[in-house]
Amino acid sequence: MKYDVYGIGNALVDMEFKVNDAFFEQHGIEKGLMTLVEEERQEHLIGALHDHHQSEVKRQSGGSAANTIIAVSQFGGSSFYSCKVANDDAGHFYLNDLKENGVATKVVEDQLDEGITGKCMVMVTDDAERTMNTYLGITGSLSEEQIDVEALKNSKWLYVEGYLVASPTAQAAALKAMQLAREFGVKTSLTMSDPNMVNFFKDNMLALIGDGVDLLFCNEQEAMDFTGTSTIHDAREIMKKYAKHFVITLGKNGAMIWDGTMFIDIEPHKVDAVDSNGAGDMFAGAFLYGITNGHTHAGAGALASLASSKIVSQYGPRLTWVQAKEVLQELV
Template identity: 40%
Template sequence: MKKYDVFGVGNALVDIIAFIDPKFLEKQKISKGVMTLVDETRQGEILADLHDIKKELRSGGSAANTMIAIANSGGTCAYTGKVTHDTYGEFYKKDMEDAGVFFETKPDKAGHTGTCVVLTTPDAERTMLTSLGISTSLGPEDIDLERLKLSAYVYVEGYLWDGDSTKKASELSMSEAKKNGVKVAFTYSDPFCVNRSREEFIRLTKEYVDVVFCNTEEGLALSGKTDPKEAVAFIGSLAGLVFMTAGKDGAYVCENGKVTLVPGFPVKPIDTTGAGDAFAAGTLYGLTHGYSNAKSARWGNYVASRIVQEVGPRLTIHLLGRQDEILKDFKD
């Protein structure tokens, strides 16, 4: 019996959320609707100009969002990311644990905890300015291998392939998982990640990965195909199980070369940020609680359909106990 359903590894970022007038973006010369990497000084300038606007804090990062949503469904998770001994770092740890996720880190005194200023305009579009801070220094020494061994799955985000030490931490997590009978789940994270690290992602998928998560754009980028079914089949030749989201149509599942489309839940989205993270959460919950692959994807589709009706990547409803009601009419 495993202590944790999933052991997550990823960037640890505090989201600083503010609702703004679009004129603020014009004033600060910020490109609307995109994520931009900024340094601490630039982010400080923006925050100073937001001093009269109410702000909310959330622990974040792609894989962290997934762990929180798994816990929301009733699963058990541990998460590893890098923060430091500052106000944001202390907040991050408490917020993760309040969300039901065991958060572990070996804090450094130097540097600052990574932050992402999330500016939301009345049209529900989000503009993000990210200062990665100390999150980029996550290294192999930060991975608690004993806790990893107590987990059914390890889940690693592709965003970590932007740094040498984070790459090493990720590959160590994967290799130790394989040695100890822990299944490896890997998300390709973003088409830009795939394009930058395509050959490495292919190698990792072949060598370590049991379960791949991606969206259609990422799948097409990795496979070099133009048809989604061909893309997911290509990735399925690298790993035994692949889940590829397809927006309102649901998600493709490829198991041992067989491709099926699991239908989604039609909703009117107001913010698609975090949809992929939520899908992975629901699917991993299913895989660790005895669901079939298709039923797991169906629950993943439901969790994703709920998150796109919220502003931000955190659900305001509790999913624990809703599975039977939502899935009662689903036939594999």
Template identity: 45%
Template sequence: MKSVDLFAIGNALIDQEFKVSDDFLLSQNLQKGTMQLSDGETQSTLYQNLQASQNYKGQASGGSAANTTVAFSALGGSAFYACRVGNDELGTIYLDGLNEAGIQTTEKSISDGVTGTCMVLVSEDSERTMHTYLGITAELSDAQMDFTPLKSAKWLYIEGYLSTSDTARKAVKVARQIAKENDVKIAITLSDPAMVQYARSGLDELIDGAVDLIFCNEQEAMMYTETSTVEDALAKLKLLSNEVVITMSEKGALVANQNEQYVVAGRKVTAVDANGAGDAFAGAFLYALNQGSDLRSAAQLAILISSEVVAQFGPRLDVADYAKLLQNFQKECA
């Protein structure tokens, strides 16, 4: 297996996207802007209700860390994705999609069971609400992972959604130890306000006292640090991480290390679907850092890529579009 720059661990989910009304969210008791875990039967009932009354927009391979890994790879980085899919049609579709995007996977990821699915509900204001049946990915463990590429990687990337799984947290602990033994930097995303609210102890375990880079949005940052301002949240997060990125939607991003911090302006686009925007930001930011960019330049590229994701339906751009955006960005910076 070839060496990689990025070794990512996360859930493997097939997204089903729908344009929905706020009234529909209320009728289904779904909290707007968050992710809710569910069982297969409830997921099936919701899917039927969506098909009967809402606007279906299509199917896409998802999973937060997978979206990040696709962005990283499509921009020119090399990456491996550790996940778990079922030995079913959706599992084949999922892994084939990653491989077509140039991302390495392992056959260890395939096991008996059902591949996870996520109903992505996009409201009129472009906010995404997610209803997730994890399927077999809920049992992700180190048995599904080939850690060989991690030993020579530059970054280990951890998805905060894994905080709900006992076996996944144990797998991350193994990965963190390998990373530390081989001087691999560790990055994590808090993923979702619901993870901070309902799986706080799991996130603490994933962070394990200190990491090199934390990604989060404003709400997650303040909830996790139990503060009321982004500035206070940043101060506390810097105690846990050498570098911190707090995304702020159209306002841009607050990026900092132990010596400096910047507010990098956002980019105006017509928002269509926020699903995957934070994931794309993380992938582009990590790619830029890996290429030697400073925090400000990395954030500028990440804002460009993530804003284009927001301007379309689906969590990922076409693979070729990432490279085109990078070329335009480099020309403007030259």
């Protein structure tokens, strides 16, 4: 089997809730970021939301790279995902959701380890900002064992989730995947994932980048934090040292792409944003689908911009199959 994109990242069951800023203040939650928490803390927060009669908006298989890899599949590409889930209800739910979305994986349901599948509590406020408190569970021990060498060898692109830099074993797995991809002639791509990953694990991020990746994804804040600059124009010049090509998403202002020769401005689509969760993941997935299926960088950027605009106008980090096809048809 040949794959357009081979992804490696955390496997988290996303539980999404609507909240207000007062909830953050009351419980000492840092808004707009991903924070790693222990299971007890996460259960306490979920209990507090239920006490306020807040129920989940959506439950889906997630993790940053998983959202991206599922998007590749929904647009019509072929994708593979390396991850780790436990032998519990959440783990079986996760694998079934991957399968239903056309994503191949090495994980076998009757060979799962005992433990607790990771969960991500996604809290969305009225300003569409997403805040995440994540309990990694068994995905925190993601390791080189989860890499499927043959699947990676038969892929066009490797896509690595930046969140992996927070775990020693996952960092080692990501480094091994990068090494193998380069040996096999598979193109390498990396997403920075979150400002916290850049600010607290920069050395690990630099190790993943090594002598440079073929494609780097980040948002405006991550780009400036990573390069130690105060303007996006300064940041993008420095980033040329780290990637042959890169994409910087700019929220409501669209995105900019460095195609190795010139910068391409990608226009945004005006929408009434309700939930920014997964917008960057969708942008990466649509873009990777585009460049592996005959689109130019500009064309892939246009597809990604439209797809991510659909994401922020609804709850949850994923389109339906019908929506994905509608996005493709809209650009024909």
